[in-house]
Amino acid sequence: MADEKLTPRSENYSDWYNQVILRADMADYSPVRGCMVIKPYGWTLWENIQHELDRRFKATGHVNAAFPMLIPKSFFEKEKDHVEGFAPELAVVTIGGGQELEEPLVIRPTSETIIGYMFSKWIKSYRDLPLLINQWANVVRWEMRTRLFLRTLEFYWQEGHTAHSSEAEAKEETLRILDLYADFAINEAAVPVIKGIKSESEKFAGAMETYSIEAMMGDTKALQAGTSHHLGQNFAKAFDIKYLDNNNELQYCWTTSWGVSTRFIGAIVMTHGDDNGLMLPPRIAPYQVVIVPIYKNDEERSRVMETVQNVTRQLEAFRVKVDDRTELTPGFKYHEWELRGVPLRLEIGPKDVEKNSVMAARRDMPGKAGKTILSQENLGPQVGALLDTIQAAMLKRATEFRDANIHWANNYDELKQIVENGWAEAWWCGSRECEAKIKEETKATTRCIPLNQENSEHGKCIYCGNDAQQKIYFSKAY
RNA sequence: CGGGGUGUAGCGCAGUUGGUAGCGCACCGCGUUUGGGACGCGGGGGUCCGCGGUUCGAGUCCGCGCACCCCGACCA
Known part of the structure; x- marks a missing residue:
């Protein structure tokens, strides 16, 4: 933490992003290009994300299992689109125990094949159906260009894989998970997301349909924060996943797969962070409260620390960090914990010992505006209420920011303007050509076709002017 | 894979016409400090990315590698 000032977001968003992550001590670069080390502070955030997702999976009947990381290379050749999609980014093991392998093994980029x-x-x-399985795992995709959390050669995620007896049930599962992801993003991470379906060219290699939740980052670029795939019978046919129905007839299953990765941490950083650093939503923050004791001498210190102990005992229900480092001044600690995004700071000094008070400072409201004096009595409920307020305020702010940066495009010129700094919503005829042209000319890709559309409506495609039955979002994306 | 940039202490950097490596922060010790990024004094720490060349002598000049970062094409 050598430098005092963070690069402001407006000056260089990318520098800001990297600095925040490194200085907040979430992650570090590894000796291998494109790989990262997730440090305890970042990993704890991931654990909290895992916990919230995992309990939702369990509540909807899914169970966890673990499949091998090494997959026979031939498996990837069984589904045509899947091979094409993943071939360029596979890492392959060809030697084991000093011997050339008879069949090379792919380090899983995703596990549809082996599952x-x-x-x-x-x-x-x-x-035997439905079969509802999830695994928490790491995967490897040999990416050209990498960025901390957003795109690394190796990343951690969960991948759910389910098999069903009917198309309708598989689709229902796909959408159930999409809802689950949106619920998690909005209510735990305070990241507002839009649910939608991906265009043909943006969908998962091997899927029939891909749904996603799309979030807007602080620079207005879009980030796909979670995906849920309706795989149809593509993988069932490739891997011969069949069952006997109640008429004793063999049928292919319908399968789904869905995932949220450590990329979501990048989404949190870029949704909530400001020029002072990270800002973490209370519900998943590694530390919800940091206590900074203030004193001038040993005598004061012992009185203050006694109060700190008493306060800490009252806050057992929360994730609390007492910053009792003696070599640093309170001011330094304020800045550091703001950089690291702790939602609520409690300052306790001699005046508070006297007055039976504590000074609370909200991360989401910098400076004096976010400070309030609390009584030491009944502190747990007061802190709980403040954390709820912060959580709600973060979601509100992020939602307003997003909504203020989505604009309806009446024509192509408008679209070009809008995607320079925001998302454009527009009619789209559904053709791959229009999509490709727009991408080529504006760098904006289609994000998703939002699900909440009136079927009866239609208009003219923003690019070719032909009849269009769906609205879609265009934006630059991570 | 194209374009750009950078490799010197943990981090950020300086290093002149080539002469045997330094600054700030961090770290360690002692003391004073502590309600919004404290200060003094003392101290430890180097394969100058690697290899080769030029030279009496290379962090510095030349050549060849390698790595990483940033910007594009591709992707969770």
Whole structure:
């Protein structure tokens, strides 16, 4: 933490992003290009994300399992689109124990293939369905250009894989998970997201349909924060996942897969961070409260620390950090914990010991505006209420920012203007050509076709002017 | 894979016409400090990215590598 000032977001968003992550001590670069070390502070945030997602998966009937990281290379050749999509970014093991392998092993970029193979062994009857499995795992994709959390060669995620007896049920599952992701993003991470379906060219390699939640970052670029795929029978046919229905007839299953990765941490950083650093939503922040004791001498110190102990005992229900480092001044600690995004800071000094008070400072309201004096009595409920307020305020601010930066495009010129600094919503005819042209000419890609559209409406495609039955978002994206 | 940039202490950097490496922060010790980024004194720490060349002598000049970062094309 050598430098005092962070690069302001307006000056260089990318520098700001990297500095925040490194200085908040969430992650570090590793000796391998494109790989990162997730440090305890970043990993704790991930654990909190995991916890919130995992309990939602369990509540909807899913169970966790673990599949191998090494997958026979031939598996990737069984589904045509899947090979094409992933071939360029596979890492392959060719030597094991000093010997050339008979068949190279791919380090999983995602596990549809091996899980499909296993499902075909496990599923015999309609009574085995639905099969609802999730795994928490790391995967490797050999990316050209990498960025901390957003795109690294190796990343951590969860991948859910399910098999169903009917198309309708598989689709229902796909959408159930999409809702689950949106609920998590909005209510735990305070990241407002838009649910939608991806265009043909943006969908997952091997999927029939890909749904996503899309979030707007602080520079107005879009980030796909979670995806849910309706795989149809593509993988069932490739891996022979079949069951006997109640008429004793063999049927192919319908499968789904869905994932949220450590990329979501990048989404949190860029949704909430400001020029003072990170700002973490209370519900998943590693520390919800940091206590900074203030004193001038040993005598004051012992009195203050006694109060700190008493306060800490009252806050057992929260994740609390007492910053009792003696070599640093309170002012330094304020800046450091603001940089690290702790939602609420409690300052306790001699005056508070006297007056039976504590000074509370909100991370989401910098300076004096965010400071209030609390009584030491009944502190737990007061802190709980403040954290709820902060959580709600963060969601509100992020939602307002997003909404203020989405504009309807009446014509192509408007679209070009809008995507320079925001998202454009527009009619789209659905053709790959229009999409490709727009991308080429504006660098904006289609994000998703939002789900909440009136079926009866239609208009003219923003690019070619032909009849269009759907609205879609265009923006630059991570 | 194209374009740009950078490799010198943990981090950020300086290093002149080539002469045997320094500054700030961080770190360690002692003391004074502590309600919005404290200060003094003392101290430890170097494969100058690597290899080769020129030279009496290379952090510095030349050549070849390598790595990383940033910007594009591709992607969770």
